[in-house]
Amino acid sequence: MSSLAETAERQIFKQLSEFVEAESKRSVYAIGGTIPITSPSPHPICKSDETVLKNDELSSPSATETNTLGEGIDLTKDDSKTCTTEAVKDLSAIHNLRCDPVIIRWDSSANPNASYKVTFPCNDAEQPNFEQLLKDCQPATFGKGGKDVLDESYRKAGKLDETAFCSNFNPYALGIVDTAGQILAPTNCRQTSGTHGVRAELYKLNVYSSPSGKFKAHVDTPRSKHQIGSLVVCLPSVHEGGQLVLRHQGRETVFDWSGDKGKNAIQWAAFYSDCEHEVLEVTAGHRLTLTYNLYATCWANNAFVDSEALELYQTLKSLLSEPGFCKNGKIIGYNCAHAYPHSADDASSMLPATLKGVDKIVYECFLATKLEVVLRPCIDFELEEFREYEEENIRYAWYTDKWGPIEDWEDRDPNTTLPDESHYFLKQRQNLLKRFALFKQLDKESKGNDGLKVVALGSRLIPLQITDMGLDEGASEAELAREWDENISIKAVKWLNAGGHRQAALVHGAVSI
Ligand SMILES: O=C(O)CCC(=O)C(=O)O
Ligand SMILES: [Fe+2]
Known part of the structure; x- marks a missing residue:
């Protein structure tokens, strides 16, 4: 190849790399939000329901869902405050989300045959039951080298297994699972058998208490080859510290649920569980969370993303069609930004359906350029x-x-x-x-x-x-x-x-x- 052609090719590769890098930096690996707790009332799900709601419930500025997305996307703005037209006002009323107080019922490990109930936010009358819940929690272990390990210098927390308690809290009804799915498992660009959404499965109730409740940096052990993420829901219980810090490829996102924010709201975060995360030390109070595993499913009702409309695709297409580029054929490699479970025999069959974030975008864009794209370890x-x-x-x-x-x-x-x-x-x-x-x-x-x-x-994997x-x-x-x-x-x-x-x-x- 002439040195002129080589220089041109090198430049194209450079541009391609820069685009992939920019896409990686933009990619979202976590999303979160806040939903206020208000006393039980008819749910404002559709316009006709609205008429049965009392005015003050509708106009309450706190009765608006807020969301925070990891890395740069912040939905914490209360849109209802900025609405000007009647039509938009109506819409915001319809979409105001609220959550019932969260009830936890559990079997006592200390008193067999006894079961208890506590409501969050917890009032003075239920305080003894809350204390009982703390007593009934077992020390929380964590997975290391395929084994469950108890080491309080690494993780200090209490837990109830999902078989030991039940709750009225439903992340589906509040749209949390849909939101998490749209961000963490966007539907494939084309309609294929790989189309997927997410399913949330309750995993544990965890309590991180002061003075030293914490969980040092770790990645979650996938509970199955379908698992792509984790969902953490923080129950209303005022505490200090205990921030959830997520890291991915040199970026960091902090979910801080401390202070008065947690007085009367549930706060949540969903993230790819291969991203390193930690719970910083709780310095006052108790931080209670419900954790869910998020699994990829083979169904989704979402619209398809048109990869040809993505900027990365457009760039790829024009760079790849430069005369002389890779004339003699080359294998272009992209290193996945996320990790994928590969201990199961048929782990490969989950891919590409379970590709995450930027990996999915890059895969789909290359596919759309009609190049042969294969996933290989x-x-x-x-x-x-x-x-x-x-x-x-x-x-x-x-x-x-x-x-x-x-x-x-x-x-x-x-x-x-x-x-x-x-x-x-x-x-x-x-x-x-x-x-x-x-x-x-x-x-x-x-x-x-x-x-x-x-x-x-x-x-194959x-x-x-x-x-x-x-x-x-x-x-x-x-x-x-x-x-x-x-x-x-x-x-x-x-x-x-x-x-x-x-x-x-x-x-x-x-x-x-
Ligand atoms: O409670 C949290 O914020 C996260 C806990 C966690 O990382 C886990 O249970 O694996
Ligand atoms: Fe974790």
Whole structure:
């Protein structure tokens, strides 16, 4: 290729990378809101219902839902205050959302056969029951290396399992699940079997109490391969501290439910649960939350997004059609910004339906350009991992974690195994040798060709074994490569962005239930 064409191509790649990066920065990974609690009254769901409502209930400035979106989108404005036309006023009245006081009923662990009830916000008369609830909570554990661990220096909280309590609180009725679904699981751009929405399943009631209630930085263990997110609903109970801090790719979002805000409202946050998050120390009072797991579902009533109307698509289309761009074919790589559960046998079948945020946008936009788009797990080997040496006329090679004499692999009948049982099957070794040669050749070709990186691509997500040592400590790249043996291909890929969730992807094994 002429150097002029190379320079032009490099510029196009640069622009593509910048666009993908800008899209990543804009992508939303969390959403939240506040819904005021008012005493029970007919629900203003449609216009005709409005007439049975008392005027003061409608005009109450607090009777308006407010929402806060992670990263830049803030819906906390009270639109009803800024409405000018009658029509809009009517609409805001119709859409005023309110929540009934939240009742929790539970079986007492301290007094078998006894069950109690407490209402939030909690009045003085119910204070003894509230104290009882605190007593009946068990210490909350957390998942580490595939096991439940109790460590109060990491997580200090009480919990009731979902089988031990019930509540009148319904996140569907308040539109929370719909809102979370539209943001975290937007419907695919085309009508396909991958179309999806979200379903919320109650998981725990948690209490974080002063002086030291907290949950240090973690990612949630997915409860199934369908899980994409978590929903946390903070019950009205005034406390200080206890902010929920979410982090994703160098960005941070804080949900602060402390102080008087929580006196008479429920406050909620929904987020992709592979994003790191923590609950800061509660310094006064009790912070009570209901947590829900959010699962991708195969149905949705939402309208479809038209990917061709997205800015990223338009840019992609014009850059890709530049004359001479990738004339001889190239694999363009995009590193997913989110982690996906891959310990279940059929984890791959959940994708692309469960793609999150910017990953979904990039996928859909490339698809719309009519390029072939595939989702693959990948390991970026260093040449280091494919070393060779010679000793006493025998050539040895190192493939990711074991030495072996090359001749042994080259010449033997592929149906026999090596005498040394620690060796892999010969056939696999021969495959590895071919890959090794390919790796070296591609690596040579990619030298000086910016951004071109030789990687091993798996043909599908391979279930991860949860070892005794846990995924994070136990599973190395070499072990993964061995698991992938039959399904690996080695390619030179031009990456649009830096590696994303590499570490987290390794530890992000879904618990099979
Ligand atoms: O209570 C919260 O805000 C979040 C708790 C949490 O991270 C969890 O239960 O996994
Ligand atoms: Fe969590």
